[in-house]
Amino acid sequence: MPELLPPLNDKNLPWLDVIHPIVVHFVIAMALISVVFDLLGVFTKRRNLFEVSFWNLVVATVAIFVAIIFGQVEAGLANPYGASRDILNYHSTIGWSLSGVLGLLTGWRYVVRQKDPTSLPSGFLVIDAVLAALVFCQMYLGDKLVWVYGLHTVPVVEAVRSGALS
Amino acid sequence: MTTNSMDLLIEIASPINEIVDQLGANDLPYAIPLHPNLVHFTIGLFAIGIAFDFAGAFYPLEKRLFRFLALPVTRTGFHDVGWYIVLACAVITFFTVAAGFYEMLLAVPLPGIRSVIGQNAIDTMLWHAIGGVALLLIIVAMTIWRGYQRFAWRKDLGRQVSWLYLGCGALILVIMGVHGSLGAWLASEFGVHITADQLLAAGADLNEVLP
Numbered sequence: 001m002p003e004l005l006p007p008l009n010d011k012n013l014p015w016l017d018v019i020h021p022i023v024v025h026f027v028i029a030m031a032l033i034s035v036v037f038d039l040l041g042v043f044t045k046r047r048n049l050f051e052v053s054f055w056n057l058v059v060a061t062v063a064i065f066v067a068i069i070f071g072q073v074e075a076g077l078a079n080p081y082g083a084s085r086d087i088l089n090y091h092s093t094i095g096w097s098l099s100g101v102l103g104l105l106t107g108w109r110y111v112v113r114q115k116d117p118t119s120l121p122s123g124f125l126v127i128d129a130v131l132a133a134l135v136f137c138q139m140y141l142g143d144k145l146v147w148v149y150g151l152h153t154v155p156v157v158e159a160v161r162s163g164a165l166s
Numbered sequence: 167m168t169t170n171s172m173d174l175l176i177e178i179a180s181p182i183n184e185i186v187d188q189l190g191a192n193d194l195p196y197a198i199p200l201h202p203n204l205v206h207f208t209i210g211l212f213a214i215g216i217a218f219d220f221a222g223a224f225y226p227l228e229k230r231l232f233r234f235l236a237l238p239v240t241r242t243g244f245h246d247v248g249w250y251i252v253l254a255c256a257v258i259t260f261f262t263v264a265a266g267f268y269e270m271l272l273a274v275p276l277p278g279i280r281s282v283i284g285q286n287a288i289d290t291m292l293w294h295a296i297g298g299v300a301l302l303l304i305i306v307a308m309t310i311w312r313g314y315q316r317f318a319w320r321k322d323l324g325r326q327v328s329w330l331y332l333g334c335g336a337l338i339l340v341i342m343g344v345h346g347s348l349g350a351w352l353a354s355e356f357g358v359h360i361t362a363d364q365l366l367a368a369g370a371d372l373n374e375v376l377p
Binding site: 011016017018021022024025026028029030032033036037048049051052055056059081082083113114117139140143144146147148149150152153154155156159164165166 | 192197198199202203205206207209210211213214218238240242243244246247250251254276279282346347350351353354355357359360361362363366367371372373376377
């Protein structure tokens with residue numbers, strides 16, 4: 001695999017900056033806003049808001065697979081150390097699980113919408129809560145990898161390359 | 167200013183030192199910065215809001231594809247997404263900018279570093295700050311413009327947004343990309359609010375202090 005990529009820079013990346021955190025904008029924002037608009041749609045009884053949440057769910061589902069592809073490449077180059085190894089493992093496991101959850105959810109929603117785009121089964125709100133909880137966990141773990149352990153930042157990469165950190 | 171008076175100014179310590187015992191190794195009173203998490207929403211929502219208005223604008227071309235896929239899609243549906251999502255973006259971006267300024271006031275970038283484009287830390291921070299306020303104003307202006315198109319000027323038209331609005335939206339996304347890169351470098355190169363980077367700069371052994 002490494003020989004397929006361009007040479008690595010001082011962030012141990014074959015490209016300028018980490019791409020995974022950019023792609024996850026579209027998973028995090030779209031999945032959570034979809035939950036918000038489901039709630040708004042139920043409470044305000046404005047049925048066209050379900051259309052907003054449906055399309056955002058579709059975008060989140062497409063985006064998570066792109067996020068996983070870049071996440072796997074960048075995780076492979078991340079050189080995790082200490083407890084960040086475990087965090088990266090949890091982050092990967094939840095990430096793959098979320099792709100399944102989002103895929104199922106979008107599929108179910110598609111079927112429901114095909115019958116009547118103006119209705120939302122109330123059970124969907126329960127699943128929405130699970131989805132939001134999973135996304136928050138995933139954000140927290142990813143945040144720890146960047147903001148606590150500094151993976152793919154210049155000083156940490158330098159320390160790993162010099163052998164000071166393992 | 168003469169070199170002499172410059173030397174004297176450097177002797178003035180940062181006001182952050184007065185509260186340093188209340189901050190963690192990352193120079194914040196909490197472990198994970200808020201601003202980068204709010205940024206997911208500002209960028210994600212704005213990009214997707216504009217994208218769905220594009221989808222609504224090109225609806226006549228897409229119609230056959232949706233029929234082919236048996237996917238019930240309406241043009242109004244796409245424009246609903248475009249409007250509500252940009253509106254949500256405008257609301258949340260006030261918090262993004264507010265959190266950004268709070269965390270910028272507490273930022274301690276690593277010294278002697280230049281980013282990919284040759285900027286030093288304070289230039290990157292100042293551009294990112296000014297750009298952030300400018301983008302907030304632009305997003306709010308775009309949302310008001312979008313609202314007028316939806317509820318007044320283009321109320322009875324199939325395509326709810328003008329081509330100019332879509333063009334502006336695309337241009338703003340490019341500016342956001344550059345602006346976001348400045349912010350990303352504050353973290354990945356200047357080590358702002360990253361516990362590991364700050365500890366390494368202080369000479370700590372991460373194998374011991376960050377197990």
